[in-house]
Amino acid sequence: MPQPSPPVRPLAGIRVIDVATVIAAPYCATILGEFGAEVLKVEHPIGGDACRRFGTPTKREDTLTWLSEARNKKSVTIDLRRPEGVDLFSQLVAKTDVLCENFRPGTLERWGVGWEDLRKVNPRLIMLRVTGYGQDGPYRDQPGFARIAHAVGGMAYLAGMPKGTPVTPGSTTLADYMTGLYGAIGVLMALRWRDQTGEGQFIDAALYETVFRCTDELAPAYAMFGTVRERHGPHIETACPYGHFPTHDGKWVAIACTTDKLFARLTNAMGRPELASSSLYGEQRTRIENRSDVNEIVRDWCGSLTRDEVLKRCNEADAPAGPLNNIADIFGDRQFHARRNLVSIDAEDVGETIIVPNVIPRLSETPGRIETLGPRLGEHTEEVLKSVLGVSDAEIASLRKKRVI
Numbered sequence: 001m002p003q004p005s006p007p008v009r010p011l012a013g014i015r016v017i018d019v020a021t022v023i024a025a026p027y028c029a030t031i032l033g034e035f036g037a038e039v040l041k042v043e044h045p046i047g048g049d050a051c052r053r054f055g056t057p058t059k060r061e062d063t064l065t066w067l068s069e070a071r072n073k074k075s076v077t078i079d080l081r082r083p084e085g086v087d088l089f090s091q092l093v094a095k096t097d098v099l100c101e102n103f104r105p106g107t108l109e110r111w112g113v114g115w116e117d118l119r120k121v122n123p124r125l126i127m128l129r130v131t132g133y134g135q136d137g138p139y140r141d142q143p144g145f146a147r148i149a150h151a152v153g154g155m156a157y158l159a160g161m162p163k164g165t166p167v168t169p170g171s172t173t174l175a176d177y178m179t180g181l182y183g184a185i186g187v188l189m190a191l192r193w194r195d196q197t198g199e200g201q202f203i204d205a206a207l208y209e210t211v212f213r214c215t216d217e218l219a220p221a222y223a224m225f226g227t228v229r230e231r232h233g234p235h236i237e238t239a240c241p242y243g244h245f246p247t248h249d250g251k252w253v254a255i256a257c258t259t260d261k262l263f264a265r266l267t268n269a270m271g272r273p274e275l276a277s278s279s280l281y282g283e284q285r286t287r288i289e290n291r292s293d294v295n296e297i298v299r300d301w302c303g304s305l306t307r308d309e310v311l312k313r314c315n316e317a318d319a320p321a322g323p324l325n326n327i328a329d330i331f332g333d334r335q336f337h338a339r340r341n342l343v344s345i346d347a348e349d350v351g352e353t354i355i356v357p358n359v360i361p362r363l364s365e366t367p368g369r370i371e372t373l374g375p376r377l378g379e380h381t382e383e384v385l386k387s388v389l390g391v392s393d394a395e396i397a398s399l400r401k402k403r404v405i
Contacts, residue, residue, distance in 0.1 A: 006369065007365065007366055007367070008036070009035050009366050009367075009368060009369070010035050010036060010363070010366045011032055011035045011036040011037040012036035012037075013036075014036070014037040014098065015037065015038045015096045016029050016032050016033065016037045016038065016039045016040065016096065016097065016098040016100065017039075017040050017042055017092060017093065017096050017098070017099045017100070018039055018040065018041045018042065019042040019080075019100065019101050020100050020101050020102040020103075020130065021050050021051060021102060022049070022050055022051045022054060022102075022176065023051065023069060023146075023173050023176035023177065024102055024146075024175075024176040024177075024179045024180050024183070024205075024207060025100040025101060025102040025128055025129075025130040025179075025180065025183060025205075026041075026049070026051065026069065026070070026102075026180070027069065027176065027177055027179075027180025027181070027184075028100050028128055028130075028180040028181070028183035028184045028187060029041075029100045030069055030070070030071060030072070030073070030180075031180070031181070032098065032184060032187065033072035033073060034071070034359045034368035034369065034370065035359075035363075035366070035368040036366075036368075037097075037098070038074070039072060039073045039074065040073070040074050040076050040092065040096075040380075040384055041070060041073040041074060041075045041076065041375070042076050042077075042078050042080075042089065042092070043076070043077055043078075043377060043378075044077065044078075044080075045077040045078070045377075045403060045404075045405060047377075048075070048077070048377040048378075049066070049070070051063070051065060051066050051069060051070065052066045052374075052377070054066070058347075058350050059350055059351055059352075060347075060349055060350050060376065062374065062376075062377075064354070066374040067347060067350070067354055067356070067373040067374040068354070068356040068357070068373070068374070069374065070373070070374030070375065071356070071370050071372065071373055072370060072371050072372055073374065073375060074375060074379070074380035074384060075375040075376065075377055075378055075379045075380055075381070076378070076380055076381045076384045076385070076405075077377065077378040077381050077405050078405055079403065079404050079405070080108075080111050080113060081111065082402070082403075082404050084399065084402065084404045085404045086111060086112050086113055088385070088389070088399070088405070089113055090113060090117075090118070090121050091389050092384075092388060092389065093118050093121055093122055093125060094121045094122050095122075095388055095389075096122065096125065097124070097125070097126060097191070098125075098126045098127075098128065098187055098191075099118065099125060099126070099127045100127075100128045100130070100183070101127070101128070101129055101130070102129070102130040102131060104131060104141060105129075105131060105134075105136075106141075115127055115129070115202050119200060122200070123198075123199065124194060124198065124199070124200045125200040126187055126190040126200050126201060126203070127200070127201075127203065128183045128186065128187055128202070128203045128205065129203065129204055129205065130179055130180075130183060130205045130206075130207070131144055131206055131207070132144010132148060132206065132208065133152075133206050133207075134204055134206035134209065135204045144206075144207050144208070145207075146172060146174060146175035146176045146207060147172050147175075148207075148208075149175035149179075149206075149208040149210075149211050150168065150169055150174065150175055150211055151166075152208040152211075153175070153207075153208040153209070153210075153211025153212040153215070154211065154212055154215050154218060155169050155211050155212075155214070155215065156168065157231070158215075158229060158230075158231055158232075159231065160231045161231060161233040162230065162231050162232060162233060163231070164231065166231065174211075175207045175208075175211050178210040178211065178214065179205050179206075179207050182205055182210050183203060183205050186203035186205065187203065190203060235291070235295065237288070238288075239256070239257060239284065239288075240257070240284070240287040240291045240294050240295065241255055241257050241263070241266070241287070241295055241298045242255070242256050242257060242258065243255065243295065244324060245295075245298055245299050245302040246299070246302065246303060247302050247303065247305060247306055247307040247309075248302075248304060248305055249306040251306075251307040251324070252307070252323070253307055253311060253314075253321050253322065253323060253324065254321065254322050254323075254324055255298065255302075255314070255319070255320065255321045256320045256321075257319070257320065259284070260282055260283060260284055262319065262320055263275075263276055263281070263282070263284075263287065264276035264282070265317045265318050265319040266298070266314065266317070266319040266321075268317045268319070269314045269316065269317035269319045270298075270301050270313075272297075272301075275297065281294055307323055311323060330342075339362075340358055341357065341358050342355050342356070342357065342358065343355070343356060343357075343358040343370060345370060345373055349376065350373075356370070356373070378405070381396075381405050385405070
């Protein structure tokens with residue numbers, strides 16, 4: 001019996017060129033590709049995207065990062081530093097909806113493929129430009145990386161123990177993924193605008209700005225009261241108990257009591273409901289004023305039980321708590337398996353099955369999917385040049401001889 005065809009994805013018919021490197025702008029293209037866009041990964045013929053060398057090496061001489069993050073893309077090699085490469089690239093752009101790039105401001109302009117050049121070729125083009133600091137401002141020409149963005153955007157200053165060395169807030173690539181996500185939002189809005197007007201536009205996304213945008217009341221609190229938030233380790237200053245606590249078996253749990261009602265539930269889980277009385281710690285203000293005492297009580301309770309025991313009692317009392325999972329914990333977590341957050345993809349040329357994070361968000365009628373992992377360098381060059389531009393075999397041979405592709 002024939003298998004039913006998979007549902008048409010919402011971005012089917014949209015063509016994207018990803019001429020960027022590593023994660024930020026390429027992640028935007030990856031999201032678009034998961035939901036049906038055709039993504040052409042344009043790379044330099046020698047070496048390709050640096051992401052191929054970022055992370056754990058594979059038998060194919062690229063990396064697991066590349067296999068996961070370059071999913072659903074077609075690799076096309078073009079040397080943009082050569083006039084023939086610029087001409088070829090411009091022809092592709094003329095037949096493309098979206099272009100994603102993350103070179104320093106002015107780089108593409110020097111090569112003759114900047115925004116003003118390409119909008120003449122394709123007035124309907126939508127161009128995502130990701131940089132460390134944006135296309136203008138006094139820092140525009142400085143190199144930008146996620147770790148630097150965490151620092152400049154104010155997030156790294158808040159991460160770490162009080163008066164200790166500021167640390168990396170989670171993954172060193174967090175700002176890259178955040179900016180790629182904001183970029184995808186910008187592209188979708190620009191596509192909507194183009195549907196209404198027929199006009200393209202460019203999107204200016206800076207790594208430090210996406211970090212700064214996720215700092216809740218940091219800016220208004222400073223503007224109004226001069227408050228400079230400091231590092232509080234695993235806790236926060238506006239709620240208590242709200243942090244990470246070690247358990248008897250050497251593991252950790254996260255507990256988040258943002259209201260008096262939630263704290264009362266936690267005290268029920270602890271078997272000490274009297275702690276939530278008005279004469280003790282029933283009010284948030286009182287708990288914050290006595291933060292050390294409250295945290296010590298919770299820490300002692302967690303330390304007397306295993307992680308599973310703490311979580312079981314909290315769940316039974318409907319108190320907000322969860323495990324601090326490492327990746328081994330995630331692979332064994334029932335929630336991750338129930339929602340298929342991990343998916344196995346056979347990588348024949350790598351010689352084994354690769355497990356990668358699945359597509360999000362989950363659309364009920366037109367879900368995204370992973371069809372292929374990151375391609376080999378130049379794997380689709382001939383296919384794309386022939387099918388999209390009608391380039392002949394003789395022309396392709398000439399371009400290869402000149403090392404344009």
